[in-house]
Amino acid sequence: MFVSAAFVLSLASLVTAQSTNPTLEIEAIQAHFSNAGLVPSLLPTFAPTAFFNLSYSGVGAISPGQKLTKDQVSPTPQLTVTPANDTVKLEGNYTLVMADADVVGTDESKGQTRHWLVNDVTLTGSSPFNVSTASGLAVTEYAGPAPASGSGAHRYVILLLPQGSDFTPPANLSTANVGVSVFNLEDYISTSKLGAAVAGTYITVEEGTATATPSPTSAVVTSTLPAAHASTAGASGTASSTAKTTTSTGNAAMSAQGLSTPLALLAAAFGIIMM
Ligand SMILES: *[C@@H]1O[C@H](CO)[C@@H](O)[C@H](O)[C@H]1NC(C)=O
Numbered sequence: 486m487f488v489s490a491a492f493v494l495s496l497a498s499l500v501t502a503q504s505t506n507p508t509l510e511i512e513a514i515q516a517h518f519s520n521a522g523l524v525p526s527l528l529p530t531f532a533p534t535a536f537f538n539l540s541y542s543g544v545g546a547i548s549p550g551q552k553l554t555k556d557q558v559s560p561t562p563q564l565t566v567t568p569a570n571d572t573v574k575l576e577g578n579y580t581l582v583m584a585d586a587d588v589v590g591t592d593e594s595k596g597q598t599r600h601w602l603v604n605d606v607t608l609t610g611s612s613p614f615n616v617s618t619a620s621g622l623a624v625t626e627y628a629g630p631a632p633a634s635g636s637g638a639h640r641y642v643i644l645l646l647p648q649g650s651d652f653t654p655p656a657n658l659s660t661a662n663v664g665v666s667v668f669n670l671e672d673y674i675s676t677s678k679l680g681a682a683v684a685g686t687y688i689t690v691e692e693g694t695a696t697a698t699p700s701p702t703s704a705v706v707t708s709t710l711p712a713a714h715a716s717t718a719g720a721s722g723t724a725s726s727t728a729k730t731t732t733s734t735g736n737a738a739m740s741a742q743g744l745s746t747p748l749a750l751l752a753a754a755f756g757i758i759m760m
Pocket residue numbers: 533534569570571572573
């Protein structure tokens with residue numbers, strides 16, 4: 486009786502933790518952006534207030550930096566956002582963008598290939614909100630990543646940026662069906678007067694074998710994130726899962742293994758149960 490009650494309690498803790506600890510997820514994504522060199526080379530700063538859950542049909546929810554194949558990223562992904570907490574209000578219209586930041590170490594001042602750009606995106610339902618492009622202006626329709634063979638593991642960044650009342654997109658990116666082309670993400674954000682990204686994530690896609698070795702990135706250790714300490718108080722050392730965005734120098738394959746948050750939280754849940 487007692488054992489089964491404890492088991493039910495641990496499952497309940499796990500389920501609750503999975504769906505209500507967006508702060509840890511957000512901190513992990515932030516750490517991934519820094520460790521993968523996206524901050525400050527692509528974005529000077531990145532302080533999201535919501536967790537971006539991106540999933541591809543046939544793959545499911547991705548973890549930040551996850552390596553996917555060209556085929557896996559060919560369908561338009563589904564997106565949801567979960568605010569960090571109740572004080573974060575997500576209202577109004579947003580711009581959704583996906584840009585190819587190329588391999589680690591790229592000079593981002595030369596611009597990025599734009600794979601998706603939709604203005605007037607809305608958030609529907611309740612948390613986790615669906616990111617709806619249905620009534621938006623699809624400047625550039627989703628075009629699945631297809632990096633050149635041998636060009637290394639490209640980082641594709643997806644951001645959700647708030648449009649204020651002074652939103653002013655450049656004339657050449659203000660109409661539907663502008664094809665995939667190079668633009669400068671940072672210039673676009675500042676010219677358009679978009680707010681700082683409320684949510685973001687990235688994936689990596691590589692074709693063939695890289696002919697150059699990109700700079701290595703460092704691993705994200707979730708147990709070192711502030712929210713991990715907050716949520717595992719008294720159970721320190723149990724949330725020890727790591728999520729690597731490390732490139733192996735031999736074949737330049739990006740081994741972006743998933744963030745094992747459920748595992749870490751399971752450990753934390755049992756830590757609490759055993760006290
Ligand atoms: C809610 O989340 C925001 C954004 O991450 C943070 O700045 C704020 O401190 C949080 N508030 C509480 C009460 O946790």
